Amino acid sequence: MPNKKESDTTVSSLPSDESNPTISSTIASTEYSKGNKPLSSAPVQIPISYPEDGMLTVEWIQDLTLTFDWSSRNLPPSEFPSVFPVDVFDTLVLTASKILHKEPNCVVIDDFDQDSRVVVVGDVHGQLHDVLFLLRDAGFPSKNCFFVFNGDYVDRGAWGLETFLLLLAWKVFLPHRVYLLRGNHESKYCTSVYGFEKEVMAKYGDKGKHAYRKCLGCFEGLPLASLIGKHVFTAHGGLFRSVSHAPSKKPKGKKKNKVVFNPETNPLSLGSFHELAKARRSVLDPPWNPQLSSNLIPGDLLWSDPSMKLGLSENTERGIGLLWGPDSTEEFLKKFSLKLIIRSHEGPDARQKRPDLAGMDNGYTIDHDVESGMCITLFSAPDYPQFQATEERFRNKGAYIVLKPPKFDIPDFNVFEAVTPRPDVNPFYDFKNAIDSDEELELASMGPST
Numbered sequence: 001m002p003n004k005k006e007s008d009t010t011v012s013s014l015p016s017d018e019s020n021p022t023i024s025s026t027i028a029s030t031e032y033s034k035g036n037k038p039l040s041s042a043p044v045q046i047p048i049s050y051p052e053d054g055m056l057t058v059e060w061i062q063d064l065t066l067t068f069d070w071s072s073r074n075l076p077p078s079e080f081p082s083v084f085p086v087d088v089f090d091t092l093v094l095t096a097s098k099i100l101h102k103e104p105n106c107v108v109i110d111d112f113d114q115d116s117r118v119v120v121v122g123d124v125h126g127q128l129h130d131v132l133f134l135l136r137d138a139g140f141p142s143k144n145c146f147f148v149f150n151g152d153y154v155d156r157g158a159w160g161l162e163t164f165l166l167l168l169a170w171k172v173f174l175p176h177r178v179y180l181l182r183g184n185h186e187s188k189y190c191t192s193v194y195g196f197e198k199e200v201m202a203k204y205g206d207k208g209k210h211a212y213r214k215c216l217g218c219f220e221g222l223p224l225a226s227l228i229g230k231h232v233f234t235a236h237g238g239l240f241r242s243v244s245h246a247p248s249k250k251p252k253g254k255k256k257n258k259v260v261f262n263p264e265t266n267p268l269s270l271g272s273f274h275e276l277a278k279a280r281r282s283v284l285d286p287p288w289n290p291q292l293s294s295n296l297i298p299g300d301l302l303w304s305d306p307s308m309k310l311g312l313s314e315n316t317e318r319g320i321g322l323l324w325g326p327d328s329t330e331e332f333l334k335k336f337s338l339k340l341i342i343r344s345h346e347g348p349d350a351r352q353k354r355p356d357l358a359g360m361d362n363g364y365t366i367d368h369d370v371e372s373g374m375c376i377t378l379f380s381a382p383d384y385p386q387f388q389a390t391e392e393r394f395r396n397k398g399a400y401i402v403l404k405p406p407k408f409d410i411p412d413f414n415v416f417e418a419v420t421p422r423p424d425v426n427p428f429y430d431f432k433n434a435i436d437s438d439e440e441l442e443l444a445s446m447g448p449s450t
């Protein structure tokens with residue numbers, strides 16, 4: 001390996017076979033030492049350095065995996081720069097951002113052959129150890145194994161930074177096999193409330209602001225949706241509205257050029273892939289006021305929820321995005337010759353408040369089962385949230401979906417339990433007082449829409 005310091009901790013020999021059980025046994029046997037106890041040595045040399053030739057390898061990613069698993073169990077957050085120095089962080093995030101920015105709003109994934117499979121993953125929310133299990137269990141990304149992540153990498157869990165960096169490394173290594181979509185938590189608003197901003201500050205100290213800004217910049221580049229094969233649509237929240245109505249005239253006294261939609265003359269209708277392609281996604285926080293914005297598609301894709309109520313309506317519970325009924329699922333599937341909508345976004349806490357929809361105990365639900373196909377919610381953070389305000393934890397399982405040839409349109413559900421015990425760490429947000437779910441946003445605190 002290039003760039004390793006000779007004098008550092010011993011390196012255990014690392015297999016290049018990505019399914020080699022050595023990795024899982026090393027991870028499983030790593031002891032977590034608390035407080036000031038002497039630390040067991042790192043499984044690989046730290047600090048991690050970026051390869052001199054700039055080319056990431058599967059071995060480098062395996063080193064990163066082992067190192068993050070070890071450091072999450074053995075080092076306080078403030079020691080993070082001794083594991084992953086800020087210059088390595090800068091290089092990885094910049095390299096990934098360049099790739100992500102160039103991707104279209106809706107990535108099309110169809111470079112399949114008869115041996116291909118596609119793994120679709122829902123919210124992971126900084127639960128690093130569960131993500132490591134999922135990657136091992138599903139089989140790591142490779143020539144034949146595609147991954148589509150539906151967003152919400154960070155917040156609530158204590159290892160959002162490690163999780164996001166590891167997934168960025170996979171993206172850089174296999175840009176046409178690993179696809180990272182944006183979730184609503186990949187925003188300034190959510191990360192300032194649910195822990196990721198404080199996590200980055202705690203881990204990078206005086207370089208924290210810099211690192212957090214770079215993460216936000218990278219979030220802006222994440223694509224918003226995917227089309228897998230010919231028949232599967234995925235997005236974090238779900239369906240989106242048409243914005244192609246002619247705008248009504250601006251009211252007197254309002255700022256020039258501000259497009260104003262009148263919801264009475266422009267009832268909600270489903271958007272098209274053409275409109276999705278044209279949406280401006282490089283905004284940190286989606287516009288909050290449907291009356292004051294012409295760029296509502298990113299907010300819909302990231303925040304909407306399926307409902308049993310027919311039709312499309314504004315998602316007043318969340319204050320952003322849409323609710324869509326089974327009839328809208330059918331309309332969308334039929335219109336675009338699709339079979340499946342795979343969306344994420346609702347964990348067990350959100351579902352507890354929606355009695356007309358199934359609970360998230362098994363990591364997925366079939367919300368709409370209609371003539372043309374299905375709408376599925378997929379949630380990949382088991383025993384969520386990591387820090388639970390109430391005594392009664394949900395103890396939900398997580399799930400991922402595998403799509404296989406010939407048509408890649410039949411979901412194979414894989415349900416898994418949380419990796420326990422989790423390292424004993426402090427949360428980066430006030431979980432006792434934070435609202436249970438991000439459905440009740442305090443929009444007043446947001447100020448004018450930006």
Ligand SMILES: [Mn+2]
Nearest residue numbers: 152183184345
């Ligand atoms: Mn979400």
